[in-house]
Amino acid sequence: MMTTSILSELVAGAKSPASFKGIRSEAEGFLAESRIPSKKHEDWKYTNIKRLFDNGLNLISAENITFNSVDGVEVSWSTDEALVGSTSIHTKEAHAALNTSLFEKALVVRVKKGTQVNDELILNQVINLKDGEFTATRVLLVVEENASLKCQYHYSGSPSNSSLLNNLTEVFVSRNSHLELNYVQEIGEGNLMTTTEVECQRDSTFTTNCVQLCGSLIRNNVNIRLKGENIETHLNGFYMLNGRELFDNHTLVDHLVPHCESNEIYRGILAGKSTGVFNGKVFVHRDAQKTNGYQSNNNILLSDDATMNSKPELEIYADDVRCSHGSTTGQLDDDAVFYLRARGLDEFGATALLLTAFASDVLNGISNEELRASLEEKIQDKLKEMRG
């Protein structure tokens, strides 16, 4: 089969180091039997990635994540198999399996037991892939027991729109530890497929906010497994699309045990001929009694040609839980715009004020005020671009 051979070719072309043999063979086994996901595949119904693979991709090695030095955080590149690859997703989903087959070394971030990190860790991945170039990067983030960390992960650069970056980040939030992980994705015309695979243990808190500002195609998977009791998670996203941009957010919150809370808000503004996808699954297993699960996805379309595909999914197998989900897609409220104009704001000012307020429910989840302020500015800039 055509598609299978492309996947195999990609893997065969890789100069795999001796390390990661164990996890690679499993992933390669999976790939040998799978194809590049097409529109026939439920999880890829609205996101066509065939274009990228059709023209052929040229695998290159890349070590393009930089980081600041922060007291209490160990950061290093590693090929230690014992550390990397303990989450389960990387052998069961095509892009994650591709990543596991192809990455050369992992950036390992570690906060040792009992360490409260004061300063924020900032990871910068500047992507400058040229035509047809493809690379896979891997990150492992471990916050050990009773420790805490705040981390920003920025994707930026001006990669070619026929290139592809594949990233897989594994995150371990240990017992009674706390992690805030904020993503900013602005990759010009580039294409990004990224998976964040999170495992949380008892009494921990995990917050992640993802702000997507530009990119030809962004597929963002976030999977969170709540493996111990008394975990609180916040999973938020905000996306702005214009032109022919396509951003696809797939999330999974897996409630495996009782007494956990998950909150999820994804919001987006779509203009031009852009396409958005939100697919949010919340799974409440039979044992996960007393779960509080909340999910919402709200979208504002600024043009007649923009499309939003929103699919909230809630599957509950326990009988004593409190869960809700909702999805709305609509236009800006004309009455509200007129009300603001009647008080002296011009049309753009009124629109910007309303849309900034719309974003604020997500942005307020970011504790760093400086980051929030810079994002608000970028949102204003993108609104100006959307206007014309």
Next chain:
Amino acid sequence: MSLLTIKNLSARVQEKDILKGFNLTVNPGEVHAIMGPNGSGKSTLASVLAGNESYEVTGGEVDFDGKNLFDMAPEVRAREGLFLAFQYPVEIPGVSNVNFMKAAVAEIRKHRGLEQLVAKDFLAYMKEKKELVELDGKLAGRSVNEGFSGGEKKRNEIFQMAMLDPKLGILDETDSGLDIDALRIVANGVNKLRSKDNAFVVITHYQRLLDHIVPDFVHVLYDGKIVRSGTKELALELEERGYDWIKEELAEA
């Protein structure tokens, strides 16, 4: 010179003619009350003057302080000093009253060539205006009108009017649904804002409000035009006799 001159104004909404040759002249220092039965065109008049694009102006002229009102976008009308207190103020989640007023006052001061207020002066200015309508301090920090009671929303409209210091305030059924205490507070707020330089057009269903905001002129709007004008005694007569006698007189004529 008059502040507002409306000549032969016609307007429609959704293919239905509502205003049919409306005339009114308002001078600085005056308060005009416009009364009329449901569907006579009262709210259409308010919306057209404020620039609501759902209403189509099909004829006539409006001069506001020497300028053609219809040449101006809604925000320019506001900056020039026209203020509409909405019949149904809009709830705006996520935008605080304070930030809203900061943005609005900044635009209006810029337009009028006034220096911008520094944060401290702005807060002092806001405090003074809040007291004018006995607006609870907490409401100012909350999202615009979100979860406000009917009375709180109307007080918030008068508060905004005080903040923006218009030449002409149009009150669109600001009294509807208010209990007597809220009515008194709203009316007192308006009375304190009255001066020889500004003017008000008070659109109302009920004479009750006019006990508190005493008008210089009362007009009866019926079927899209003013069919009778008088002084405050006309309002009392309407309260007493309803609108039917006017309709009957018109039918006979």
